[in-house]
Amino acid sequence: MGGFSKVTNFIFDSLRGSDSATQQRPPSEMADFISDAIPGLKINQQEEPGFEVITRIDLGKRPEVHRRQPVSIEEWMKNMDSEGRILNVDSVKQMIFKGGLCHALRKEVWKFLLGYFSWNSTREERANVQKRKIDEYFRMKLQWKSVSEEQERRNYRLRDYRSLIEKDVNRTDRTNKFYEGQDNPGLILLHDILMTYCMYDFDLGYVQGMSDLLSPILYVIENEVDAFWCFALYMDQMHQNFEEQMQGMKTQLIQLSTLLRLLDSEFCSYLESQDSGYLYFCFRWLLIRFKREFSFQDILHLWEVMWTELPCQNFHLLICCAILESEKQQIMEKHYGFNEILKHINELSMKINVEEVLCKAEAISIQMMNCKELPQAVCEVLRLENSAVTTPDSDTGEDETVGDISCAAPAHPVVSNGTKESTEQEAHTIATD
Missing domain, CATH: 1.10.472.80 (Ypt/Rab-GAP domain of gyp1p, domain 3)
Structure with a gap:
């Protein structure tokens, strides 16, 4: 390779x-x-x-194929019941396949597409999922945050992961306003999510290219915890690409x-x-x-x-x-x-x-x-x-x-x-x- x-x-x-x-x-x-x-x-x-x-x-x-306009907020809402369940999942997926999503919907719908939320879940159930995932995420984040310099000097893998992440974060989508400039909040989130992923899957850790997969997800989701779990689910699909x-x-x-x-x-x-x-x-x-x-x-x-x-x-x-x-x-x-x-x-x-x-x-x-x-x-x-x-x-x-x-x-x-x-x-x- x-x-x-x-x-x-x-x-x-x-x-x-x-x-x-x-x-x-x-x-x-x-x-x-x-x-x-x-x-x-x-x-x-x-x-x-x-x-x-x-x-x-x-x-x-x-055959000749034609595509449609992106799914609108109105179309999305028409396919949701009073408790927030998606009524006709196959039809919704078909519309997304044929036209994608308007940008205003991505923050919500990507969580369904990546499996963070179940298509038949209610709003209350989704809120409960997010509460659980917040605790789980910050427990993992604390693991690498609390590692002392002395400990890190004796852990070459964590040290190498951090070095690679810092290098890649500084050159990932820097022309995008979400990531441009020095000390950009988006860059800090990108770094922290990737470091936390190393705790989530330490055997794989960080491999170059993974920042490219996270960047659009973080840009759309705009929330550290939700973006992490969506990224982790995407990595479940892509995991074998990065294995030894x-x-x-x-x-x-x-x-x-x-x-x-x-x-x-x-x-x-x-x-x-x-x-x-x-x-x-x-x-x-x-x-x-x-x-x-x-x-x-x-x-x-x-x-x-x-x-x-x-x-x-x-x-x-x-x-x-x-x-x-x-x-x-x-x-x-x-x-x-x-x-x-x-x-x-x-x-x-x-x-x-x-x-x-x-x-x-x-x-x-x-x-x-x-x-x-x-x-x-x-x-x-x-x-x-x-x-x-x-x-x-x-x-x-x-x-x-x-x-x-x-x-x-x-x-x-x-x-x-x-x-x-x-x-x-x-x-x-x-x-x-």
């Missing part, structure tokens, strides 16, 4: 015009560079054992490759020919859920849409597919190699139209769900049922052929497993400037 950091740092050097990047590395050298930096990673996916055969099938016509073994990242790269192969085997073959078949240029997208790819306001909209968990599981992977599909023509027509693909994807940051991407991703999801012959591997990624195609289990070794074009999806790709220290100090610098 440290290799991903080095690759990203190389690209950032290129964008800044650093002397270290004045000599463009040829793709073959960069492939060797990644192989050396990430022991065990096989760059070439072709003809590797243990691959499931996924065949290209006719997905049918892709990076199992979440491995799994998502496999799943993304599976989906993209079904959608466009030609593009996958091209990426493989340029030593880019493992889609590691999407690493930052997946690690912090596009936080660095869209404007701050757009990421608020994108996250609340994804938190509905509609229209299928792993919708964020279809967003990746939608972005890559939009960039395919330029990448292939200009014959981009390894370096150029990495550079091009990094330069998309802040240039992607969130509404266009959401429309395309939703259209892809409908196209797949309407297809009666989806490979089982794709059904599993999207957690769809009733596929008309029966594909073999990965351990049977048997292949199934539908149509005349087959393409391989990696069953067990290898991503570097570093030490806990190298993971925290090196790998996730990919999510920092």
Whole structure:
């Protein structure tokens, strides 16, 4: 994973015009560079054992999709009874998925979307939850607040967590008014919540990139305790991305490759020919859920849409597919190699139209769900049922052929497993400037 950091740092050097990047590395050298930096990673996916055969099938016509205006306060209130219960949860989630929320609602509705409040809870029940969570939060906060300098000198992990947090807080969304300037109250809250999270989950502690996940939540919630618990619940979803073994990242790269192969085997073959078949240029997208790819306001909209968990599981992977599909023509027509693909994807940051991407991703999801012959591997990624195609289990070794074009999806790709220290100090610098 440290290799991903080095690759990203190389690209950032290129964008800044650093002397270290004045000599463009040829793709073959960069492939060797990644192989050396990430022991065990096989760059070439072709003809590797243990691959499931996924065949290209006719997905049918892709539908045209339209989005609606954000959910208004009036619409939200119409779906709430006199005691504060949400009446038609499925309908509300559908509206949020199709249009997001007006900003005035986010402070309340995000707590439902992230699971802090139950959808069928009353106002009184929610107030009781908050009272309990206040006590629990400040007990944990007191734990690190009361550690003496002498104790901290003997606790290298707490010391390292604090150092990383202080470093990251000082460079997280500093152009946003909520966090700009010195001694900003928002920065203090960001720091304190992250330190308290280390007490909540000391085994994981703090890993670079987590400040990016907290920042929008704190900005919206505007309350230290509620923001902490919403962040902790979001981290429950994202936890595997930051663990030492990076199992979440491995799994998502496999799943993304599976989906993209079904959608466009030609593009996958091209990426493989340029030593880019493992889609590691999407690493930052997946690690912090596009936080660095869209404007701050757009990421608020994108996250609340994804938190509905509609229209299928792993919708964020279809967003990746939608972005890559939009960039395919330029990448292939200009014959981009390894370096150029990495550079091009990094330069998309802040240039992607969130509404266009959401429309395309939703259209892809409908196209797949309407297809009666989806490979089982794709059904599993999207957690769809009733596929008309029966594909073999990965351990049977048997292949199934539908149509005349087959393409391989990696069953067990290898991503570097570093030490806990190298993971925290090196790998996730990919999510920092």
